[in-house]
Amino acid sequence: MEVSSSAYYAWLKKPGELISAQMLRLYRRAKALFKASRNSLGSRELAKALRKEGFEITRYRAIKLMERLKLVVTQRIAYKVTTKRKHSDAVADNLLNMNFNPVGPNQIWEGKIWNSYEDAWFWMLKSEIAKAQGHDHSQLSSIWRLVSSSQSDEYVGEAYYLYLLHQKFTLEIKASLFSDALETFAQIEQRPNNEKTVSVLEKYATRVRQVLKNRDFIVVQGEIGSNGDWWHSLSRNRFMFSDIEGTLNTVEVRCDNKREKYTVAQDTEWKIPxxxxxxxIMVVGDTQANFNLVEIRQGA
Structure with missing residues (x-):
């Protein structure tokens, strides 16, 4: 035990100390208050806190109490800013802008927010990985996020940005997103040095317009995502659902001048003024529910 024999025998002869219930309660509350303060309560504040709980204690007694219970105050170091932001660096765009009710898919994302330069390169690399893996939906979603961000054309370069729009146009046609494809083609027509790309894609844009004009039915395959919904930009003002596998609850129609919500019913036609x-439209249902959205030509 590393104590002298005399000390040991002196301890044996020393009578045991009796601690009253009131004193034991004082010890327990003092320890609890000190711990709750994260070891920051000094004798003055500890005495005040104990007096509020009904204990009769002076500051001097609080000092002795802290010594007895070995309550040592730990001084916390105040946070100090050691770096300063370089104001010439780009700051991530305020895409949300207090708008907590997006009107379309992939408009608001949660998670880590990088600066716009890093964000552009992240989605560019993700789109290339998806392309290599043959995942058309993931590639289209990544490109959509990239081209919808301001200044992304400056970060990835004009030539590559035009290439991305080309890819987006092709993928949208492949997915029967004809209205979106025509919007993408309009963007391509507004880009500088676009002559070669426009000459290649113009015939396909013409075919899309012919499809929208002449084909009675345009069928778009839909699947409810992990967040419980599926979005689509309508090319026509008449549509219906067919071949539903799973549960679809509601379809919300969000237009420039009107918004309505309906209960989904198979083979029921909706006509939008x-x-x-x-x-x-936003379709809400069970995750992985599959269906066909049928857009109907006027007069069909």
Missing amino acids: KRWGRCK
Whole structure:
């Protein structure tokens, strides 16, 4: 035990100390208050806190109490800023802008926010990986996020940005997203040095317009995502659902001038008045529920 024999025998002869219930309660509350303060309560504040709980204690007694219970104050170091932001660096765009009700898919994302330069390169690399793996939906989603961000054309270069729009146009046609494809083609027509790309894609844009004009039915395959919904930009103002596998609950029609919500019913046709303007739909249902959205030509 590393004590002298005399000390040991002196301890044996020393009478045991009796601690009253009131004193034991004082010890326990003092320890609890000190711990709750993260070891920051000094004798003055500890005495105040104990007096509020009904204990009769002076500051001097609080000092002795802290010594007895070995309560040592730990001084916390205040946070000090050691770096300064370089104001010439790019700051991530305020895409949310207090708008907590997005009107379309892939418009608001949560998670880690990088600066816009890193964000552009991240989605560019993700789109290339998806392309190599043959995942059209993931590639289209990545490109959409990239081209919808301001200044992304400056970060990836004009030539590559035009290439991305080309890929986006092709993927949208492949997915029967004809309205989106025509919007993408309009963007391509506005880019500088676009002559070669426009000459290649113009015939396909013409075919898309012919399909929208002449084909009675345009079938788009839909699947409810992990977040419980599926979005689509309508090319026509008449549509219906067919071949539903799983549960679809509601379809919300969000137009330029109107917004309505309906209960999904298979083989029921919806007709949207033209005065409502351009429309998107949000279908809500069980994750991985599959269905076909059928867009119907006027007069069919």
